[in-house]
Amino acid sequence: MIEFSNIDIIRNLLIATQWTILLSLAAFAGGITVALLLTAARLNKTPLLSIFVRIYVEVFQGTPLLMQMFLCFFGLSMISIEISAWNAAALSLTLFTSAFLVEIWRGCIDTLPKGQWEASRCLGLSFLQTLRYIILPQAIKTALAPSIGFSVQVVKGTALASVIGFVELTKAGSMLNNATFEPFKVFTFVAIIYFILCYPLSWTSKFLEKKFNASR
Amino acid sequence: MPLVKINDVHKYYGDLHVLKGVNLSIKQGEVICIIGRSGSGKSTLLRCMNGLEDYQKGGITVDYKEVTTEDIQVKALAKSVGMIFQNFNLFPHLTVGQNIMLAPTIVLKQSTEEARVVAKKMLTKVGLADKFDSYPEQLSGGQQQRVAIARALAMSPKVLLCDEITSALDPELVGEVLKVVEQLAEEGITLILVTHEMNFARDVSDRVVFMNQGKIWEEGPPKDIFEKPQTEELKLFVNSVL
Numbered sequence: 001m002i003e004f005s006n007i008d009i010i011r012n013l014l015i016a017t018q019w020t021i022l023l024s025l026a027a028f029a030g031g032i033t034v035a036l037l038l039t040a041a042r043l044n045k046t047p048l049l050s051i052f053v054r055i056y057v058e059v060f061q062g063t064p065l066l067m068q069m070f071l072c073f074f075g076l077s078m079i080s081i082e083i084s085a086w087n088a089a090a091l092s093l094t095l096f097t098s099a100f101l102v103e104i105w106r107g108c109i110d111t112l113p114k115g116q117w118e119a120s121r122c123l124g125l126s127f128l129q130t131l132r133y134i135i136l137p138q139a140i141k142t143a144l145a146p147s148i149g150f151s152v153q154v155v156k157g158t159a160l161a162s163v164i165g166f167v168e169l170t171k172a173g174s175m176l177n178n179a180t181f182e183p184f185k186v187f188t189f190v191a192i193i194y195f196i197l198c199y200p201l202s203w204t205s206k207f208l209e210k211k212f213n214a215s216r
Numbered sequence: 217m218p219l220v221k222i223n224d225v226h227k228y229y230g231d232l233h234v235l236k237g238v239n240l241s242i243k244q245g246e247v248i249c250i251i252g253r254s255g256s257g258k259s260t261l262l263r264c265m266n267g268l269e270d271y272q273k274g275g276i277t278v279d280y281k282e283v284t285t286e287d288i289q290v291k292a293l294a295k296s297v298g299m300i301f302q303n304f305n306l307f308p309h310l311t312v313g314q315n316i317m318l319a320p321t322i323v324l325k326q327s328t329e330e331a332r333v334v335a336k337k338m339l340t341k342v343g344l345a346d347k348f349d350s351y352p353e354q355l356s357g358g359q360q361q362r363v364a365i366a367r368a369l370a371m372s373p374k375v376l377l378c379d380e381i382t383s384a385l386d387p388e389l390v391g392e393v394l395k396v397v398e399q400l401a402e403e404g405i406t407l408i409l410v411t412h413e414m415n416f417a418r419d420v421s422d423r424v425v426f427m428n429q430g431k432i433w434e435e436g437p438p439k440d441i442f443e444k445p446q447t448e449e450l451k452l453f454v455n456s457v458l
Contacts, residue, residue, distance in 0.1 A: 115305035118268055123319035123371065124294025126287065133318060137309050 004180045010189060016172030017193055023158045023168060024197075026090045028151055031097025038102045040131065043109070053102065060099030066160050068092040073164040089161035097154050101147060108143040109135060145212060149205035152198045159194075169193060217280070219244045219406055220265065220375060225274035227260060234260050235271065236430040244374070247407045249417035249438075252427035253453065258410045261427070262377050265408070266290070266297040279374050294323060298368030302380045304360045306352040306367070312339070313348040316367045324371065331370070338366035342396050358389030362396055369400075376400065378409040394420075414457050418442050426450050 042053040060068065073088035083091075112135060120130040162171035173190035177183045220242035227235035234257045242248055250258045263269040265276060267283050267290040276283040279296035283289065307315050316335035320326045326334070339345050342362035344355075352360050361381055368376060378397065382390045394413060398420050401407055411417055417424050417438060424441040426434045426449075434441065434450050442458070445451045 113303070113305070115301055115303055116307065119299075119301065119305035119307070121268065121290055122266060122294060122297075122299040123367070124291045124323035125319065126291065129322055133322070134307055138307075141309075 004176065006185075009176055009180065009186060012176060013169060013172055013186075013189055013193060016167055016169045017197070019167060020155070020158050020169040021197070023086070023089055023093065023161060023166070024151070024155045027093030027097050027154050027158070030090065030094030031101055031154070034094060034098035035101035035105060038098060039105050039109070040128070042102065042106065043131065044127065057099045057103055060095050061103070065092065065096050065157050066163060068096060069160055069164055085161065085164050085166035088164055089158070089166050093154060093157055093161075096157065097150075100150055100153070104146045104150060105139065105143050108139040108146075111142070112138055141212060145205045145209040148201055148208065152201050152205075155197050155201070156194065218242055219246075219279060220408070221275075221277045222261075222265070223275045225261070225264060225271045225276060227257075227264065227269065227271040234430050235264070237274070238430075238432055240425065240432060240435075242375075242406065242408065245404045245406055246423060247401045247421045248409070248423050248425060249421040250408065250410045250425045250427060251412070251414070251417055251453070251457075252433075256427040257430040258427045259379055262379050262408065262410050265375075265377060266293050266299055268299075291323070294319070295371065296374045297377060298371055298373035298375070299377045300361070300364050300368055300379065300381045302383050304352070304357070304364045304384075306360055306364055308352050310351075311348070312344070312350050312352065312355070312363050315352070315363060316370045319367070320370050334370050335366070338369045339363075341369070341399075342366045343392075356389060357385045358392045361385065361389075361393045365393075365396055365400075373405075375406045375408060378407065378411070380410050380412065382411070382413060412457070414442070414454075426453065428453075 038053050038056065041049040044050070069089060069092040072092040073083060073085065076083045076088070116134055116138070117130060120134050125133065158168055159170040161168055162174065165171070167175070169190055173186050177186045180186060218241040220240070222238055222240040225235050225238045226233070238257075238261055250261065252258045260269055264271050265278060265283060267285045270285040278293060281289070281292055281296065283293060307318070310318065313332070313335055316338060317328070317331040320331040320334060321328060336345065336348065339348060342365050344359060344362055344366070347355060347359065347363070352363065355363065364381075381397075382393055385393065390413070394416050397407065397409070398416075401420050409417075409421070419438075421438055423435060424438045425432055426441060428449050434445065434447055441450065442454055445454055
């Protein structure tokens with residue numbers, strides 16, 4: 001049996017942490033992109049589109065992320081679409097993230113006075129121009145804190161990718177545990193690394209929230 | 217052909233019949249004040265004139281364009297009709313200058329330089345030339361409303377719709393806004409104002425329209441409306457506000 005020193009454990013965990021970070025970034029970038037499209041679709045007055053967004057949000061908020069990941073990974077391969085664990089994890093986290101961001105942003109956009117839309121309309125701005133020049137610049141300010149706050153959920157959500165065999169921080173932790181039989185030590189390290197990843201995010205979120213409230 | 221033609225317009229909010237067959241023609245250069253109690257439909261009528269509200273029956277044309285709530289029509293109308301709101305509706309994240317220049321650059325495709333010249337000219341007109349780089353929140357209510365007027369004027373509209381533009385202002389700030397509007401009236405722009413400022417209506421307008429229960433109850437020169445009201449409702453209204 002190979003001996004693992006603490007340094008070995010931490011080094012291996014940190015290597016896997018890179019994948020956790022990468023997966024979080026991919027999920028967040030994908031989530032933001034999809035959420036932007038969904039937000040535009042929701043604000044458009046076409047009823048069919050906004051119903052679609054409502055169902056989308058309900059489905060992805062109302063089912064466990066783990067099920068979504070299973071369905072992406074096993075479900076897609078059942079209809080003979082081969083998908084890697086990375087792709088399945090990134091895809092399901094993107095869908096999950098976008099469903100929550102769309103709801104957060106909805107609140108931020110709906111609190112803007114209706115007069116902003118009306119004034120833009122009277123000046124001849126189109127729907128997308130109003131969104132781009134008037135609504136989004138104002139909504140982003142209020143949306144920033146809760147969105148970054150939610151990114152903590154995304155980082156922690158990546159742990160579920162371990163279940164479909166993607167080697168990120170949690171998976172590396174359980175592999176090291178199998179080799180060392182020191183679960184308390186290994187998973188304490190794992191937890192500390194997650195905390196180090198998440199704490200700056202939640203701190204930033206709180207900081208922005210305070211800053212924004214103070215400026216009002 | 218009149219600049220604004222409103223022909224038997226009916227509007228419903230669900231079962232509520234808020235406009236019950238309104239007819240009104242407005243000539244180029246006229247200054248019209250619409251007065252009446254709240255709920256009489258005067259703001260709704262104004263908002264129908266540029267497509268902010270739809271109507272179910274009848275027709276409205278402004279500057280030879282049919283008014284509907286379709287985006288393409290509203291966009292076309294924005295070049296003929298400007299609107300000023302009770303709550304100013306300035307864009308708080310943009311400076312005064314950017315507020316005024318936004319639509320001319322995006323909608324009228326003016327260059328930034330052209331738009332800047334126009335914006336400065338309009339700000340001078342409303343007496344706020346030094347506020348170009350201020351943000352709306354740094355201005356008083358009266359100043360914000362004057363910026364809103366400058367913003368509307370920068371689109372060089374033929375008609376300016378004013379929806380109770382002094383109602384949200386502290387009393388001491390009303391005068392500065394009305395002075396600007398009065399000056400516009402003298403310059404010959406067509407003005408349609410929904411207002412509670414009866415002195416203004418009497419002194420500045422060419423014609424006063426009294427609305428009651430979703431209809432035009434009485435209209436005429438301000439002298440007749442205020443001194444010789446024909447109907448009981450207008451008599452009561454005039455007595456209650458003067």
